[in-house]
Amino acid sequence: MDGEALFDTTRLANGWHPLVAAFAASSDGAAVANYLARRRAAQAVIFPARPLRALELTARVDVCVVILGQDPYHGAGQAHGLAFSVPAGVRHPPSLRNIFAELQRDLGCPIPASGNLERWAKQGVLLLNATLTVEEGQAASHAACGWQHLTNALIRALADDPAPRVFMLWGAHAQARRELIQKPAHRVLVANHPSPLSARRPPVPFLGCGHFSAANAFLVAQGSRPIDWCGRAESD
16 A cells, blocks of 8 residues: 555545645655555555544544544454444454443443444544554554654644543553643543453553543533443444
8 A cells, every 4th residue: 555545535534634644745654654565565464454544434623532542453354443443243352342341330331232433433532543553463563653643643633622522541552642632621531441451450440430421521511412322333
């Protein structure tokens, strides 16, 4: 995949084009494109097919909640460009199972059959990974290839917008972006990553964090609609 195809802006929802186009034209963007080209030439299998999928489903002006993940799932058929989400019919990975468990505890949501979180994205939840690609079977394999220059720019732009937003930062990788969110109008929610390795550990266990109800309470206080976190996917 060449740089032009990798950073295809024709599918992006409104508001993202300037940021992605600027990155694509930069030396950082060229470095990411070149790195991915070299890895593919070495027969590496890279996921997902559309790294910018999160920016296709949620327009910038519509973003009311940002959930920041680390990097895509590295198993075949899992990653489809939305943090923590998997296509319908794919078994829920452990982190997603814990997310659904916390939703059940926090809001009484039934565990859905589908792990496809597009239903959240269409309500204004930006499901963004800090790193947008990964190699099969190798978690965090692209963490140093340069994606952070784009995703940090996206987070900074959302944090600089006047509209109050909720930022859910789960785990150390997400919390390292806390400094990008300076406006006090935003609500920043911090907890451990939902991975089984950390979901129950201190200092802030993910299981029991109450982030979904807290996000909705904040949105309602701002005069915005709450997220229907329990809504069923079309395939459920």
